[in-house]
Amino acid sequence: MPEATFLDATELVINMGPQHPSTHGVLRVILKLDGEKVNGTECVIGYLHRGVEKIGENRTYQQFAPYVDRMDYVAAVSNGLGYCLAVEKLLNVEAPPRAQAVRVILTELNRIASHLLWLGTHALDIGAITPVFYCLREREEVLKIFENYCGARLTTHAFRIGGLLYETYDGFEEEVRKFCDWFIPKVDEYEELLTNNRIWVGRLKGVGILSADECKEYGVTGPVLRAAGVQWDLRKAQPYSGYEQYEFDIPTGENGDTYDRYTVRMEEMRQSTRIVRQAVERIPTGPIMGKVPKVVKPPVGEAYVSIEAPKGELGYFIVSDNSTQPYRLRVRPPSFVNLQALDCMVRGGLVADVVAIIGTLDIVLGEVDR
């Protein structure tokens, strides 16, 4: 809780959230205002705290896998991939090539779905209501692929430790290819709606600037960092799950403002489609499950694996004491770290821009609070 301070006669303290729809969940921001100007902010988090890390200590390695989907529920597949890779590193096994290719396809589709939801809600916050309908329509197609593949749309539990449980269904490749062809014109459509729109540009250009140095100080990752001009993507920097085989570019911005973050994410959707196209053309045949014992009992040790989730660097740190349950499990969620930069971005701006900046950070409160 913030300490009580004597306010200037002109200063006004306002609570934004936790029920405010533009805080994307249950984030409470205490705004100190001087008229329309924001003099300072304070985030109050923890409304959605479920103690996921503690739950992890009381579940077996396989049993914990469905819980990670519930942290960043917009990108559940990415969460599952990070967790499975961490346990696989502890066990010193690797998923077979076929499983890796399918994993790449699903995580990239999930990145598209996550960015689509971000674009829709971000535009909605700023006042453009049309994109949200179109974005959810396209996201529906991705969710249908997930549903047909693993039986759930949102909290997928798609991957298992050591590979995959489900073989791809008949017509999986066909459906994914169809989606890729269908999707690219849709991105152009969003760009037509927003990119040159006078109101959109006016609301975003020069708002919430976060320079590359500030990003590094705060540990901000993902599209927010790339928009500041830093070419940092874990898929290129330390490839996992066979990402080194695929050709793609890392889009970067120049100014690190909200508009750059928008363009970076739009380009990322195109690049993801490119990766999916390449991956679906060369899914190798073979087994989908590596050599993992029925009872997962990793040797004593610790492992940290980080992946490039749609929102930034998602890391899992697991300490094993050679039992069926992790001794300690720690998650490094991208949204939580990115949220720290909010004060730096908002300070000195206008109160109307707070909504735009929270939207552009692309936070999911399930992941912030865990």
Place this chain on the structure above:
Amino acid sequence: MIANLFRKVFLVDLFQGLWVTFRNQDPKRIYTEQYPAERPKVGERYRGAPRLNINPDNGETLCISCNLCALACPENLIVVTSQRNEQTKRKDLTTFTYDTSRCMFCGLCEDACPVDALELTQDFELASYTREGAIWDRQMLEEGPKPTQYKC
């Protein structure tokens, strides 16, 4: 410069966006499902309501009371009790309860089942007026939910 002024005066970018919205007015592009009347077709592998399968030939349950599903469940919501049959030297299933209110439909129980007795089906309407109604007993699991069908 002049092109920019032209765009500014005649609101070109605004009309560009409006043209996109206009194109999407096409009735062929309707995506909304009229839910209770028009029921969605869920995927073949959909993980919905649990079902305890019975042998269609003799109506006996397929469950062998091995308790593996209860052990696999992260939420410990399955309770299996059994009685030892002295004649066949096997365990007979007596009760099987499944608390759908705590279930997160992860599918670990159906993966664990060695005889494909427990299955997550395509039924997705699990609402109940009471909390007790969400705890399914063996009979409910074998029959499955019976949602009201609406027609328009």
